[in-house]
Amino acid sequence: MAYIVADDLKYRYPDSADLALKGLNFTVEKGEFIGIAGENNSGKSTLCQAFAGLVPNFYKGAYGGKLTIGGLNPASAANSEICTKIGLVFQNPYNQFSGAAETVFEEIAFGLQNIGIERSEMIRRIEEVMVLLDIADYKDRNPFDLSGGQQQRVALAGVLAMSPEVLVLDEPTSQLDPKGTSEVFGAVEKLAGKGITIIMAEHKTEKLAEYCDRIMLLKEGEIAAFDTPERVFSAGGLKDLGIAPPVYTTAAKKLGKRDKEGYYPVTLAGALNALNGEIPEVIRRLYPKREQKSVIRLENIGYSYKEGVRVIEGLNLEIDLRPTAIIGQNGAGKTTLAKLIKGLIKPTNTEEAHGDKSEKKGISPGEKSGQISEEYCGDILLYGESTLPKTAAALSSKIGYVFQNPDDQIFKNTVLAEVMFGPLNIGFSKQEALEMSLKALDKVHLEGSKDMNPYDLSLSERKLVAIASVLAMDTDVIILDEPTIAQDSQGKQRIAEVIKELCEEGKAVIAILHDMDFVARCFERVIVMAKGKILAEGFPEDIFYRGEVLEAAGLEPPHIAILMQRLGGEGRALTVDDLKDSGE
């Protein structure tokens, strides 16, 4: 008998009319690596939580059918049995920490203490998982002080130390930067093949294809496909399921290249095999003609959060009407740069950390985060006028900023009221604010949700509400901080359309991004940052083929650029659109 058996598994959340899982039937063998893909709200997280018994035990609601894991039914088993057999790692590394441990070592011990593991065995297991996941160097650090990738590995260690037979990972890298993502996937790679059954829900289909034995595609709570990655991603109709197949598969489809079994390749190795040394023809990228106009100019800007530690140093930059992506690892200074442009922080001179000397330069007392010293040098100009004497609130009619986490701003009862908050603040009449907000909601395809409570929407939809709330302010400059986080392929498509429309309207769009495929697809200018400095800037096809710059910034180029480089081609393709159709 199969190790995991789902027999007509159904579930409906309380206060919901629709089933989140609609009678799933599947089996999984022990030691298999299963990937779960699907658009947002397709049931991925619900299924992950059903494996751990949180559905229905935590949420309550209506549960039907049966799920057994090695003979254990998580819906009825005791917590002590479930947590020693099934481990679950969530999306957000920060929220899954116990919150009661002061060090990484103690954090990993938390679960082991709860299930009564003897002290010597506890220490043995902690040391083992720390070595396995390469976190032993941080064992005495506070888990909250680590980077996202390190935090997620600590969370994984906390679960693994409990020696589960099944490890369920619910989009473990959705909120991480490229370095954090590769750290976590590196850890997952180590676990694969160790006999542990792994189930991973993930939007990054390239990664699923690389690691998984089989992939389950979910659509509105039903299984649309459950087969090997090659078969699943070679099939047609994926767009209707809200799935973007691996970039390599899309490229192979366009080029008409299949593997020996007749399937499209799903991994880089598979694509290289299928191409067999053949170098695809590349279409030269053409960008729309834009008005040559300097919108923002930064002159010799520096910033320190702590005295002596420069986050931004001697930075000069001009932003024009080309959509501009700022890329770099966490800590490179991207968000600090965006906050300086927005006026949330003010530059400091070379010696000083932000202090309390604001009044000396005529800065309003309201500007508490970062002030200017008397020896301050440099300036930030918006259409030639210095922004330094203005507060962030005063600049909000000119510069919009969408924060990474939408929950940092949402407070109104309805989506429409939330979106109207900004325009009303900057002096538009109620009627004008209403019209602008409806237009903004239309842009992000959320006009149908305008009367809903924002907190009844998913995280990806709340992110779109946050974007709409800034679009409604009709600013000349829009800064987007990680707009694609938690978005599925449809959500990314909506954001790509929004960026395109904004540029057509003559707005300056600046985005901080970790998704290089998205950068390659939507942006005409790329700025690479590392250690508070700009390493390079230019057209995406130039930047992503400058290996030394990417290496210095700790970045990887888009998947198609990797493929082209491995093939040794001259053409600078970045996306599948840059490849010439084979005509097959």
Added chain:
Amino acid sequence: MKSISLYVEAKSPFHSLHSFTKLFYLLTMIIVPAAVGTIGAFAAGAAVSLFFLIICRLFKKSLPFVIFTLTVILIVFIVQGLTYPQNSVVFFSLGNVRFYKEGLMYALRIGLNFWNILFAFALMILTTKPKNMVEDCEQIGLSPKFGYIIASVFQIIPQMTSTMSTITDAQRSRGMETEGKLLTRAKAFIPLLAPVVMSSLINTKERAMALQVRGFEANIPKTFLYKRNLKKTDKWAMSIMGAAMVASIVRRVILWLI
């Protein structure tokens, strides 16, 4: 991460004591001077704790406590010096205002007792990690759930503070002034507070699930990563303090009976 705990990482005789010994010390410093009941006993109690604070190099750290309480004690002196019911002997006058000896002595007694307890308390919290204290209590029967609530506060509050500053930035970005006149700040109250509460609730829900996955509801007797046993010094110290408490109480009872 900025901690809200007052614990000072250092090596001192008090740091090496078991948290129960320090709790016992606090109890002793409350009971013994109260049972003896003289101003001298309160002064001696305060002096002993102050002496320990100095030799543990924690006097500087305890100064904020002293400064904070000075105003309260000053008020007690003024109020009691002027209005204590048994006031009869004028101690000094400021113009027409007369301060009486009885009231001032009573205030001195209150003030010294206050500092006695304060210094003993400071000694305990400056030398004990809250988490260790909670764990020690859990090991003798405190509910792990109650212990978790106390321990998590010290980690989660600083996190909420940092969320608050991001929320402030997010609302300022949408044109809302958050500082300045009282009315401006009042207007900013809901837009700042609501996301803090909502994101805390969301975080709490996710954290509750994560705790469940990690066996928090397992109903298995909990084991502990660290076992801090009472050392010889702790046992000796507790025996002496216990004897002092018993002796002072017995003396007080005898005095009552006579």
